[in-house]
Amino acid sequence: MIDLPRHNAHFCAEHLQQLCRRQMAKAVDDFDMLSMEDRILVAVSGGKDSLAIWDMLVEAGYRADGLYIGLGIGEYSTDSGGYVRRFAEQRGLTLQVIDLRDDYGYDIPTASRATGRVPCSACGLSKRRLFDRAALQGGYDVVVTGHNLDDEAAVLFGNTLRWDIEYLARQLPVLPAANGFPKKVKPLIRLTEREMAAWCLVRGIDYVVEECPIAAGNKHLAYKESLNAIEARSPGAKSAFYLGFLDRMAPLLAGYSAAAAGQLNSCERCGEPTTGDICAFCRLVEKAAVHDPVPVEMVLSKRARKAYS
Ligand code: AMP
Ligand code: FES
Numbered sequence: 210m211i212d213l214p215r216h217n218a219h220f221c222a223e224h225l226q227q228l229c230r231r232q233m234a235k236a237v238d239d240f241d242m243l244s245m246e247d248r249i250l251v252a253v254s255g256g257k258d259s260l261a262i263w264d265m266l267v268e269a270g271y272r273a274d275g276l277y278i279g280l281g282i283g284e285y286s287t288d289s290g291g292y293v294r295r296f297a298e299q300r301g302l303t304l305q306v307i308d309l310r311d312d313y314g315y316d317i318p319t320a321s322r323a324t325g326r327v328p329c330s331a332c333g334l335s336k337r338r339l340f341d342r343a344a345l346q347g348g349y350d351v352v353v354t355g356h357n358l359d360d361e362a363a364v365l366f367g368n369t370l371r372w373d374i375e376y377l378a379r380q381l382p383v384l385p386a387a388n389g390f391p392k393k394v395k396p397l398i399r400l401t402e403r404e405m406a407a408w409c410l411v412r413g414i415d416y417v418v419e420e421c422p423i424a425a426g427n428k429h430l431a432y433k434e435s436l437n438a439i440e441a442r443s444p445g446a447k448s449a450f451y452l453g454f455l456d457r458m459a460p461l462l463a464g465y466s467a468a469a470a471g472q473l474n475s476c477e478r479c480g481e482p483t484t485g486d487i488c489a490f491c492r493l494v495e496k497a498a499v500h501d502p503v504p505v506e507m508v509l510s511k512r513a514r515k516a517y518s
């Protein structure tokens with residue numbers, strides 16, 4: 210039995226699966242995310258959410274392959290890669306693996322040090338660019354990520370605290386294919402972290418439980434904790450906050466997002482879309498690949514170092 214206060218109910222394994230399947234199907238339908246003919250590339254980190262969504266899509270009959278990016282974040286990356294590989298092997302699924310160190314000559318700690326970006330920013334940029342590239346080169350129609358309701362509500366909370374209108378206007382669960390970018394969708398926006406952990410439990414999916422050591426203590430986690438405190442007092446508040454935004458606020462910002470899109474050029478190095486001459490990813494690779502490798506311990510914040518040791 211799993212207790213889900215926001216639904217005011219306890220669920221057995223079978224009903225929990227039904228709830229998850231229904232909520233995923235509703236998100237997919239409401240936002241026209243996927244069709245049965247699509248060739249889907251699921252970005253899988255080895256964590257519960259992305260392995261669960263891959264499992265759910267395959268179970269529902271979608272044609273879904275996986276993509277794992279080895280980020281070179283010490284033991285955390287070695288472990289998470291192992292979970293993804295085992296998941297794919299056990300189920301006979303197709304998995305593409307990109308290793309930043311082997312394929313591009315750098316890793317996230319080194320990129321962070323070489324560019325002066327905070328690690329999560331170097332990481333986000335690398336992942337986004339490699340998801341897009343792998344999807345376009347592999348002839349996929351759409352990229353799926355495992356962002357869940359807790360993730361999206363936390364990002365929305367941060368964007369709202371800063372009234373960052375540009376980010377708010379782009380915080381949508383579907384980004385259509387445009388300007389050389391593939392379509393990207395988040396089918397888990399109606400499901401929580403707790404529900405995805407329960408899905409993995411009842412489906413026998415092993416996943417990496419530790420969080421990325423670099424992310425420990427970052428703002429995103431603080432927003433999650435604040436929302437959890439509100440949710441504990443007022444079950445359902447989190448989904449009302451995020452789903453209400455999609456329903457009532459996002460449409461008001463639609464014009465803003467179109468106006469902000471602007472004109473894009475092709476990167477002189479890789480040909481991919483950029484606002485300047487050379488894209489941010491090519492600039493990152495150029496600096497990071499010639500830098501001496503930096504171990505993960507060197508880029509942890511004080512808070513993260515405490516959590517890591
Ligand atoms: P995060 O940015 O870690 O919150 O992850 C958000 C989503 O990005 C996950 O649910 C995955 O779909 C995807 N993702 C994160 N890390 C990786 C990775 N190393 N390889 C492939 N996909 C990833
Ligand atoms: Fe990207 Fe931790 S997963 S910095």
Ligand code: ZN
Pocket residue numbers: 476477478479480481487488489490491492
């Ligand atoms: Zn480029």
